[in-house]
Amino acid sequence: MITTKTRITDLLGIKYPIIQGGMAWIAESTLASAVSNAGGLGLIAGGSAPIDYLREQIRKTKAAVGDKPFGVNIMLMSPNAEELAKLVIEEGVPVVTTGAGNPGKFMAAWKEAGIKVIPVIPSVALAKRMERAGADAVVAEGTESGGHIGENTTMCLVPQVVDAVEIPVIAAGGIADGRGIAAAFMLGAEGVQLGTRFLAAEECQIHPTYKELVINAKDTDSIVTGRSTGHPCRNVKTKFSKRLASGEMDGSLTPDKFEEITLGSLRKAVQDGNLDEGSFLCGAIAGMVNKIEPAKDMIEEMFVQAEKLLAR
Ligand code: TUI
Numbered sequence: 001m002i003t004t005k006t007r008i009t010d011l012l013g014i015k016y017p018i019i020q021g022g023m024a025w026i027a028e029s030t031l032a033s034a035v036s037n038a039g040g041l042g043l044i045a046g047g048s049a050p051i052d053y054l055r056e057q058i059r060k061t062k063a064a065v066g067d068k069p070f071g072v073n074i075m076l077m078s079p080n081a082e083e084l085a086k087l088v089i090e091e092g093v094p095v096v097t098t099g100a101g102n103p104g105k106f107m108a109a110w111k112e113a114g115i116k117v118i119p120v121i122p123s124v125a126l127a128k129r130m131e132r133a134g135a136d137a138v139v140a141e142g143t144e145s146g147g148h149i150g151e152n153t154t155m156c157l158v159p160q161v162v163d164a165v166e167i168p169v170i171a172a173g174g175i176a177d178g179r180g181i182a183a184a185f186m187l188g189a190e191g192v193q194l195g196t197r198f199l200a201a202e203e204c205q206i207h208p209t210y211k212e213l214v215i216n217a218k219d220t221d222s223i224v225t226g227r228s229t230g231h232p233c234r235n236v237k238t239k240f241s242k243r244l245a246s247g248e249m250d251g252s253l254t255p256d257k258f259e260e261i262t263l264g265s266l267r268k269a270v271q272d273g274n275l276d277e278g279s280f281l282c283g284a285i286a287g288m289v290n291k292i293e294p295a296k297d298m299i300e301e302m303f304v305q306a307e308k309l310l311a312r
Helices: 007-012 029-037 051-065 081-090 104-112 124-132 154-164 178-186 208-216 239-250 255-262 265-272 284-288 295-311
Strands: 018-020 042-045 070-075 095-099 116-121 138-141 169-172 191-194 222-225 233-236
Touching: 018 029, 018 042, 018 295, 029 042, 029 051, 029 070, 029 295, 042 051, 051 070, 051 081, 070 081, 070 116, 081 104, 104 116, 116 124, 124 138, 124 154, 138 154, 154 169, 178 191, 178 295, 222 239, 239 255
Parallel strands: 018 191, 042 070, 070 095, 095 116, 116 138, 138 169, 169 191
Antiparallel strands: 222 233
């Protein structure tokens, strides 16, 4: 068990170099603490949740993980980003990851508070900018990921980011087993971030319909919607997401109408399992996620497999 000890395990003080994605509406204290207690880094998603709810989630996680680290993901497009940027300092959160924007303006305050900052980025240019701004590491996220995505694939993006920056790189997008982890390491990554696999964790509190969709998904069952709005998002293929994508394609759904229909659709998926109006975000690797099990079992199995492959 030495090949997956990296600058990421050192930086974060964790056993396995794995981060659980900060999935909006999904990543809460139960899942985050299960991942952190298993030796990875669990994240609470800021999403667009009320600040008092997030304070409670942070405190619950702290109580559940003891001295193990955990983090908070801040979605920079969200209206709560400014407030949450302050809350993580007040609450002594050890790690912050950011998505969907440039966290530059918050960086100095977070660094001063001793927070480890790991922006999620979809391009080499942003990775370089984040390194200059003082990021401790970056997550290079390929278009295979669920949710809001860039254009480049994990296979192309990760080695180019690794070549462009000195700070350690964490690979995300399309990874759901030990083979994916080993492959990411071969590309130069020193850690991985997984979202879709953790949707099937026992501790993940999404609606059973959501879990079923992920478990039953085949290789061709993810679809990107929102290209017309400039915010492409990968989802499970459902009647709703297919209708959105075809409406965008044939022009019958204007970007304004798209925004109107999808407002609140993440919550409808996660909490209500609403197949008619919910956006069930998932990565392109959902076809390989077939079993509900504890997060700890997932992590341990994946690293046994990755270590074996990397030791060859
Ligand atoms: O952020 C994510 N994934 C997400 S956020 C989300 S919630 C949402 N809801 C409705 C519409 C859109 C999103 C669901 N999934 N991943 C990290 C990520 N960050 N992917 C791409 C980016 C990104 C994009 C642009 C990071 C930086 C960036 O910078 C632009 C700039 O400011 O230069």
